[in-house]
Amino acid sequence: MQKKLLAVAVxxxxxxxxxxxxxxxxxxxxxxxxxxQYQAKGATLDAGNVKGRLRVFDFGSxxxxxxxxxxxxxxxxxxVIETGVNIDSGSGNGQSGSANASTGFWASRDSYAGIGGxxxxxxxxxxxxxYSNGIIMQAGSNYINQAMDSAFSFNGxxxxxxxxxxNVASYNSPTFGGFNASLSWGPGASEGNAYTGTGQGKEQxxxxxxxxxxxxxxxxxDFGKRKDVGNVSGQDREGWKVGGxxxxxxxxxxxxxxxxxxxxxxxTAISVAGFGTVAAIGxxxxxxxxxxxxxxxxxxxxxxxxYAKWNKIKDLTNDPGDTDAQGYTVAAKYFLSKRTGVYASFxxxxxxxxxxxxISNGGSSSNNGxxxxxxxxxxRIIAVGVMHNF
Numbered sequence: 001m002q003k004k005l006l007a008v009a010v011x012x013x014x015x016x017x018x019x020x021x022x023x024x025x026x027x028x029x030x031x032x033x034x035x036x037q038y039q040a041k042g043a044t045l046d047a048g049n050v051k052g053r054l055r056v057f058d059f060g061s062x063x064x065x066x067x068x069x070x071x072x073x074x075x076x077x078x079x080v081i082e083t084g085v086n087i088d089s090g091s092g093n094g095q096s097g098s099a100n101a102s103t104g105f106w107a108s109r110d111s112y113a114g115i116g117g118x119x120x121x122x123x124x125x126x127x128x129x130x131y132s133n134g135i136i137m138q139a140g141s142n143y144i145n146q147a148m149d150s151a152f153s154f155n156g157x158x159x160x161x162x163x164x165x166x167n168v169a170s171y172n173s174p175t176f177g178g179f180n181a182s183l184s185w186g187p188g189a190s191e192g193n194a195y196t197g198t199g200q201g202k203e204q205x206x207x208x209x210x211x212x213x214x215x216x217x218x219x220x221x222d223f224g225k226r227k228d229v230g231n232v233s234g235q236d237r238e239g240w241k242v243g244g245x246x247x248x249x250x251x252x253x254x255x256x257x258x259x260x261x262x263x264x265x266x267x268t269a270i271s272v273a274g275f276g277t278v279a280a281i282g283x284x285x286x287x288x289x290x291x292x293x294x295x296x297x298x299x300x301x302x303x304x305x306x307y308a309k310w311n312k313i314k315d316l317t318n319d320p321g322d323t324d325a326q327g328y329t330v331a332a333k334y335f336l337s338k339r340t341g342v343y344a345s346f347x348x349x350x351x352x353x354x355x356x357x358x359i360s361n362g363g364s365s366s367n368n369g370x371x372x373x374x375x376x377x378x379x380r381i382i383a384v385g386v387m388h389n390f
Contacts, residue, residue, distance in 0.1 A: 026066040031087055032059045034145060034343075034385025044353045044376035045273065057383065058088040059145040062109055075117045080125075082109040102164055110164065120173040127168040129184035129207030130161055130224030136243040136255050137293045139304045139329065144345045145383050146359055147329040148308035149257075151291050152241060154349075156357035157270065157313060157323070157372070158261045158287055161224035161237040162205050167191050178214035183207075190231055201228030201235070219244045222259075236264040241289075251297030262286035272320050272354060272372060280317040287313045287323075302341070304331040308349075310357055322352035327359075333387075340388045347381045 039052035064082035071077055084103030086092065092104020102108050112125030132141070133149055140147030153160045168186040188203035207224040219242075226237040241259025248254065263285055270279040279285050290309040295302065308327035316323075331345035349357050356375040 023067055023069040026068075027064070028066070028390065029061075029063040030387065030389050031061050032145065032385060032387040033057065033061070033087055034059075034383050036145065036381050036383035036385075038379070038381050040358070040374065040377040040379040042351075042376060042378045043374055045373065048371075048374035048377050050374070050377060050379075056088050057145065057385070058086045059385070060141070061085050061087050064109075071115075073117075075115065077113075077115055078121075079113045081107050081111045083111075084108045112168075112170075116172075118174060120171060123168075123170045123172065125168065126164065126166050127170055127184060127186075128162075128164045129168060129170070129182070129186070129205065129209070130222050130239060131163045131165075133241075133243060133257060134209075134211060134220050135213065135218055136220050136245045136257065137291065137306070139293070139295060139306060139331065140361060143295075143302065143304060143333060144331045144343050144387075145385050146345065146347050146361060146381055147304065147331070148291055148306040148327045148347070149293060150361045151289055151308040151310070151327060151357075152239065152257075152259060152261060153361065154327075154357050155360035156310070156325075157355070158263055158285060159229075159237050160261055161226040161239045162186075162207060165205055168205070178212050180211050182209045184209075188226060189229075201231045201233035203228045203231050216247045217245070218247065218255075230267075232267050234265045235267050238262045238264060243291075245293075249297070251295070251302065253293070253295050255293045257291040257293075258288070260286055260288050270372065272375070275320045275354075276318065278316050278318050278320050278354075283317050284315045285313050286315060287311050300335045302333040302335070304329060304333070304345075310355065320354045322354045325349055325351045325355040325357045327357070339390060340386070342384075342386045344384045345382070347379075347383075349379045351376055351378055 034057055036057045037052055037054050040050035043049045062082055062084050067079040069077045083106050086103050107126055110127055112123040114121050114123035137149035140150050153163050165186050168184050170182055170184040172182045173180050184207040186205040188205045190203040204227045210221045212219040221242045223240045229235045229237055239261045241257050243257035245253050245255030266283055267281055269277050269281050271277045288311040292307045294305045306329040310325045313323040327349040329347050331343055333341045333343035335341045347359055353376045359379045359381055
């Protein structure tokens with residue numbers, strides 16, 4: 001990605017002119033726009049169907065600033081401020097018409113300040129523990145509009161421990177022999193809330209990510225936990241995933257991710273019409289998820305194929321069956337230049353009768369496509385788009 005670097009001289013009024021520090025400010029961004037068609041048909045109950053609609057979409061457009069300053073002795077200071085912008089509407093809403101927390105206000109995407117050196121770095125701000133798959137899979141993050149590589153965070157019956165998270169502190173290690181790691185902590189919903197210590201939970205988020213990249217091989221492992229969700233003591237969300245990839249040619253990769261999402265000690269029962277309560281208060285529903293990925297460069301063409309499998313939900317109070325689902329992505333992108341590409345993509349989730357997973361990243365789902373009332377509906381997005389990075 002070509003970026004514009006601006007050299008900015010920064011001088012302290014308390015220091016002599018010869019001791020001026022030098023900062024660099026990098027301005028970068030992305031415009032990702034197109035036309036798509038969303039629908040979710042085949043629901044177990046007719047009222048749960050979502051009729052098709054044609055939309056002009058914006059997916060992940062952004063404007064960012066990166067600041068770096070050398071402090072001497074191998075130390076550096078840095079700031080990242082990245083803001084999601086909806087070029088299609090100028091608002092903070094996603095394609096569903098509902099609010100999308102990653103757009104519409106300054107620093108809505110990953111944004112932080114930190115200090116680093118040979119020992120790694122520490123960062124404070126809005127970050128994405130557990131959420132990202134790094135270089136293992138990034139079709140829906142950096143290549144097209146949407147893809148199954150975000151399956152661990154799609155809307156559905158189970159909630160992920162973390163997505164893009166506000167108020168996070170992290171330590172990020174240097175790379176040794178191809179290995180590096182990140183440790184993250186955040187106060188979650190306990191931010192700004194008084195804690196009495198008498199029967200009141202204190203929500204907190206913990207995450208660890210380990211990465212390896214050496215030659216054609218890359219791997220990543222993540223664990224995340226949101227403790228005392230909603231400040232309810234003992235109600236937790238946990239998730240883990242491990243992935244590996246083989247880059248067999250420049251820009252080409254085969255990779256896979258496997259993991260589990262668990263909602264522990266739930267305090268809101270889940271019921272299904274005609275069946276009754278499937279997950280009572282105190283239950284620990286969880287499901288395994290698989291994602292397979294193939295991306296291939298051929299000249300100026302990039303081809304992407306992904307498959308996701310949500311296994312049946314385990315540890316239910318009463319199992320109604322048919323709680324599993326499958327998802328597919330097929331896409332082709334043609335690079336007009338290093339910075340600009342046009343693409344066509346197809347995304348489909350096939351829910352069994354009692355599953356209700358939905359394509360949700362970037363606010364691309366329907367307002368009512370993420371409820372048990374919509375179980376059995378099969379979300380589908382067909383899109384053509386253009387992405388320009390600068």
